[in-house]
Amino acid sequence: MVTVTVWNEFRHEQEDEDAAAVYPDGIHATLADALEGHDPVDEVQTATLDEPEHGLTEDVLEATDVLFWWGHIAHDEVEDEIVDRVQERVLEGMGLIVLHSGHFSKIFKRLMGTTCDLQWREDGATERLWVVDPGHPIVDGIDECIELPQTEMYGEPFDVPEPDRLVFTSWFEGGEVFRSGCCYQRGKGRIFYFRPGHETFPIYENEEIRRVLRNAVEWASPREGSPRTFGERE
Amino acid sequence: MVTVTVWNEFRHEQEDEDAAAVYPDGIHATLADALEGHDPVDEVQTATLDEPEHGLTEDVLEATDVLFWWGHIAHDEVEDEIVDRVQERVLEGMGLIVLHSGHFSKIFKRLMGTTCDLQWREDGATERLWVVDPGHPIVDGIDECIELPQTEMYGEPFDVPEPDRLVFTSWFEGGEVFRSGCCYQRGKGRIFYFRPGHETFPIYENEEIRRVLRNAVEWASPREGSPRTFGERE
Amino acid sequence: MVTVTVWNEFRHEQEDEDAAAVYPDGIHATLADALEGHDPVDEVQTATLDEPEHGLTEDVLEATDVLFWWGHIAHDEVEDEIVDRVQERVLEGMGLIVLHSGHFSKIFKRLMGTTCDLQWREDGATERLWVVDPGHPIVDGIDECIELPQTEMYGEPFDVPEPDRLVFTSWFEGGEVFRSGCCYQRGKGRIFYFRPGHETFPIYENEEIRRVLRNAVEWASPREGSPRTFGERE
Amino acid sequence: MVTVTVWNEFRHEQEDEDAAAVYPDGIHATLADALEGHDPVDEVQTATLDEPEHGLTEDVLEATDVLFWWGHIAHDEVEDEIVDRVQERVLEGMGLIVLHSGHFSKIFKRLMGTTCDLQWREDGATERLWVVDPGHPIVDGIDECIELPQTEMYGEPFDVPEPDRLVFTSWFEGGEVFRSGCCYQRGKGRIFYFRPGHETFPIYENEEIRRVLRNAVEWASPREGSPRTFGERE
Numbered sequence: 001m002v003t004v005t006v007w008n009e010f011r012h013e014q015e016d017e018d019a020a021a022v023y024p025d026g027i028h029a030t031l032a033d034a035l036e037g038h039d040p041v042d043e044v045q046t047a048t049l050d051e052p053e054h055g056l057t058e059d060v061l062e063a064t065d066v067l068f069w070w071g072h073i074a075h076d077e078v079e080d081e082i083v084d085r086v087q088e089r090v091l092e093g094m095g096l097i098v099l100h101s102g103h104f105s106k107i108f109k110r111l112m113g114t115t116c117d118l119q120w121r122e123d124g125a126t127e128r129l130w131v132v133d134p135g136h137p138i139v140d141g142i143d144e145c146i147e148l149p150q151t152e153m154y155g156e157p158f159d160v161p162e163p164d165r166l167v168f169t170s171w172f173e174g175g176e177v178f179r180s181g182c183c184y185q186r187g188k189g190r191i192f193y194f195r196p197g198h199e200t201f202p203i204y205e206n207e208e209i210r211r212v213l214r215n216a217v218e219w220a221s222p223r224e225g226s227p228r229t230f231g232e233r234e
Numbered sequence: 235m236v237t238v239t240v241w242n243e244f245r246h247e248q249e250d251e252d253a254a255a256v257y258p259d260g261i262h263a264t265l266a267d268a269l270e271g272h273d274p275v276d277e278v279q280t281a282t283l284d285e286p287e288h289g290l291t292e293d294v295l296e297a298t299d300v301l302f303w304w305g306h307i308a309h310d311e312v313e314d315e316i317v318d319r320v321q322e323r324v325l326e327g328m329g330l331i332v333l334h335s336g337h338f339s340k341i342f343k344r345l346m347g348t349t350c351d352l353q354w355r356e357d358g359a360t361e362r363l364w365v366v367d368p369g370h371p372i373v374d375g376i377d378e379c380i381e382l383p384q385t386e387m388y389g390e391p392f393d394v395p396e397p398d399r400l401v402f403t404s405w406f407e408g409g410e411v412f413r414s415g416c417c418y419q420r421g422k423g424r425i426f427y428f429r430p431g432h433e434t435f436p437i438y439e440n441e442e443i444r445r446v447l448r449n450a451v452e453w454a455s456p457r458e459g460s461p462r463t464f465g466e467r468e
Numbered sequence: 469m470v471t472v473t474v475w476n477e478f479r480h481e482q483e484d485e486d487a488a489a490v491y492p493d494g495i496h497a498t499l500a501d502a503l504e505g506h507d508p509v510d511e512v513q514t515a516t517l518d519e520p521e522h523g524l525t526e527d528v529l530e531a532t533d534v535l536f537w538w539g540h541i542a543h544d545e546v547e548d549e550i551v552d553r554v555q556e557r558v559l560e561g562m563g564l565i566v567l568h569s570g571h572f573s574k575i576f577k578r579l580m581g582t583t584c585d586l587q588w589r590e591d592g593a594t595e596r597l598w599v600v601d602p603g604h605p606i607v608d609g610i611d612e613c614i615e616l617p618q619t620e621m622y623g624e625p626f627d628v629p630e631p632d633r634l635v636f637t638s639w640f641e642g643g644e645v646f647r648s649g650c651c652y653q654r655g656k657g658r659i660f661y662f663r664p665g666h667e668t669f670p671i672y673e674n675e676e677i678r679r680v681l682r683n684a685v686e687w688a689s690p691r692e693g694s695p696r697t698f699g700e701r702e
Numbered sequence: 703m704v705t706v707t708v709w710n711e712f713r714h715e716q717e718d719e720d721a722a723a724v725y726p727d728g729i730h731a732t733l734a735d736a737l738e739g740h741d742p743v744d745e746v747q748t749a750t751l752d753e754p755e756h757g758l759t760e761d762v763l764e765a766t767d768v769l770f771w772w773g774h775i776a777h778d779e780v781e782d783e784i785v786d787r788v789q790e791r792v793l794e795g796m797g798l799i800v801l802h803s804g805h806f807s808k809i810f811k812r813l814m815g816t817t818c819d820l821q822w823r824e825d826g827a828t829e830r831l832w833v834v835d836p837g838h839p840i841v842d843g844i845d846e847c848i849e850l851p852q853t854e855m856y857g858e859p860f861d862v863p864e865p866d867r868l869v870f871t872s873w874f875e876g877g878e879v880f881r882s883g884c885c886y887q888r889g890k891g892r893i894f895y896f897r898p899g900h901e902t903f904p905i906y907e908n909e910e911i912r913r914v915l916r917n918a919v920e921w922a923s924p925r926e927g928s929p930r931t932f933g934e935r936e
């Protein structure tokens with residue numbers, strides 16, 4: 001059984017009416033609700049930027065199997081020491097699921113080694129997420145595409161390393177495409193970048209998106225694997 | 235300098251008025267014209283299905299650095315012996331560029347190990363090929379996307395192995411996406427699948443598409459590399 | 469729960485004293501014994517070359533979640549029709565685990581698209597299989613390397629496509645290396661090539677090797693995934 | 703034509719007799735000598751840690767097509783600002799060739815997102831670098847393996863992302879293996895990690911190693927590619 005920690009910047013929902021209307025208790029509460037009580041999730045805890053150590057103490061991270069990350073306007077306020085700590089845990093095997101504007105978070109840029117930049121347009125037009133890897137466990141039970149009536153557009157080029165597996169590619173009504181579901185492994189940890197989730201559209205209420213999030217928890221959960229032994233050898 | 239052989243099924247253009255109107259001398263002639271006299275191409279020869287050995291004798295293949303492949307309605311008429319011969323040459327280092335409906339050719343399915351199936355719709359709507367790997371030599375001099383006003387749609391899932399490098403992803407007006415520029419290596423040979431090129435739209439007259447084809451020749455040209463020595467070892 | 473079918477050529481053990489001494493009931497029996505009664509394996513059945521349809525009828529394959537393949541001196545006797553059938557099942561999601569000299573089987577060559585050739589020496593010297601991907605579920609509970617005191621050597625180059633994940637790399641006493649644990653996905657199916665297993669060394673009695681085989685079953689088991697819908701689209 | 707900058711920490715050779723005996727003018731001088739006057743290298747410049755800005759001013763980097771990096775005992779003395787600058791240039795297309803103990807450099811760890819840790823033993827025993835990708839341009843003219851009579855051992859696990867292409871795998875007399883030639887792309891830049899090169903063994907005098915270094919320059923040279931346009935889109 002798996003313990004999930006949902007990390008949220010939690011600023012938009014406190015400062016911006018539109019975001020508060022969609023996510024009154026914060027994006028983290030909605031995400032937690034999508035995961036709680038669903039196999040293989042045993043426990044969900046949340047953490048936010050303005051808590052001490054951003055809510056990501058050594059103890060919290062030690063107990064976390066899979067960490068979700070949502071941030072947007074305050075990436076720079078995340079302390080480097082906490083980023084170091086999260087990176088270390090990922091390399092040891094903790095799963096990390098980076099959502100939407102989290103593409104620009106310190107932790108995602110740290111793990112990717114690139115700018116993670118992209119093109120964008122806040123037009124509220126339709127997005128279709130097409131499954132391009134129908135055998136991947138992250139799409140268990142998902143149809144050939146997920147349609148979201150209103151989204152912010154993200155367009156290529158997306159400045160990330162070529163994904164280990166590309167699971168979703170998005171089509172946007174305005175004419176763009178985007179690699180919107182990207183799997184990586186770094187150290188023993190599995191990382192899933194998943195594009196959907198703007199703060200003023202109720203995307204995390206969508207049942208198919210919630211199904212993907214739960215599948216991603218299962219996929220990203222730590223495996224026992226083999227020891228990582230480094231240093232001088234006799 | 236590089237010798238290119240353009241192989242074409244050459245049936246549509248002899249049987250179908252619409253195709254003949256667009257490609258009066260055959261698709262192979264238009265492709266040859268796009269390549270001839272352009273660095274790094276030294277010589278272009280063509281070969282078609284109805285020639286003896288489909289025009290792909292041992293001598294022709296031996297002299298070929300990069301082979302283009304266009305086929306559609308007569309894939310089954312290609313002799314297995316010729317497919318064996320082409321496969322062997324690719325593994326030894328010959329480049330192979332598979333175009334459009336060539337996705338269903340025996341040689342492409344042989345090299346991929348999958349069905350190479352996809353979804354399609356002949357609607358003549360707009361396609362945009364977005365560059366997703368801006369550092370790849372196949373997109374030298376290409377802008378962020380290539381727009382084709384009228385195409386046949388190809389949609390995901392595309393049943394091929396995950397590409398070594400994904401260079402283009404297509405957006406279609408009707409709502410689909412497609413991995414339309416896929417790079418593979420098999421043995422010492424480089425393979426590029428490039429989607430554009432329906433027989434009744436003048437896509438191989440498009441200057442950007444022609445630029446991609448020339449770039450692909452350069453990318454797919456054989457390298458010296460290291461010996462492939464197999465068998466019992468002392 | 470998972471149903472496994474172990475396919476074995478079963479010739480060496482009937483024709484050759486040394487092989488019969490090591491595997492008196494056939495390699496398939498020893499492999500079945502390694503899997504039976506171990507989570508996640510629910511049922512193990514075996515099939516051999518000389519049975520009708522090589523023991524791989526439509527019904528048997530339909531009921532198989534993961535298929536093991538061991539062959540060596542009679543690859544050519546496997547009917548193409550059965551190879552087609554196995555390939556189709558793999559693309560639909562059945563796992564396939566190809567062992568040792570199975571690198572030259574029709575089904576592995578079919579799925580890889582290459583010759584799958586390599587260098588070899590039957591010298592009975594030591595092999596060490598080093599884990600190069602310690603986060604992979606196939607190495608759950610395995611130490612940093614597995615040492616086998618007596619093996620046949622396989623050396624590079626190994627003419628296969630670059631693996632999706634490389635899990636083991638072998639060191640041989642005689643001076644060679646080999647990519648000895650290679651993961652692939654084709655269609656919805658997962659394929660694991662695992663080098664150990666010469667017919668005259670009791671390698672499938674080794675407890676660590678048996679652990680890897682069981683881990684591989686879990687990894688290769690079919691996932692639900694998303695539909696593979698092909699053809700004309702409205 | 704290509705301009706190369708060879709960066710060297712240049713401490714061992716000034717502080718340690720054994721290193722000074724092997725590389726009296728510094729490792730950078732020997733590397734420069736291996737490259738100068740050889741196609742496609744047009745110009746070679748060197749830069750070292752103790753120069754202002756470590757010799758890597760904006761102007762120097764702007765003029766550099768491919769940067770070599772050798773460091774060992776003073777990785778921490780490299781200023782983060784210079785690391786930022788090198789990373790930015792790589793993402794824009796500059797090639798980067800990281801040698802031996804440079805695996806622990808700030809710039810390599812930055813681009814990989816992992817610890818880049820490994821096992822090691824300074825035993826002066828034999829290494830064989832086996833070619834596992836005989837079609838790769840980095841092995842042009844190289845035989846099936848390169849033997850180095852005396853080296854420091856590096857062993858797996860090597861904590862890096864799975865390489866885009868694995869070109870060499872090393873065999874060590876003492877019983878270990880290592881992925882010793884690893885290709886990556888980050889942004890538009892190509893990165894090659896190449897293991898050989900301990901400071902007290904004359905490995906950069908070896909003619910085959912020098913051939914690999916020159917091949918790597920050609921492979922890593924910037925391509926024109928396509929624009930990387932980011933930000934808001936109309």
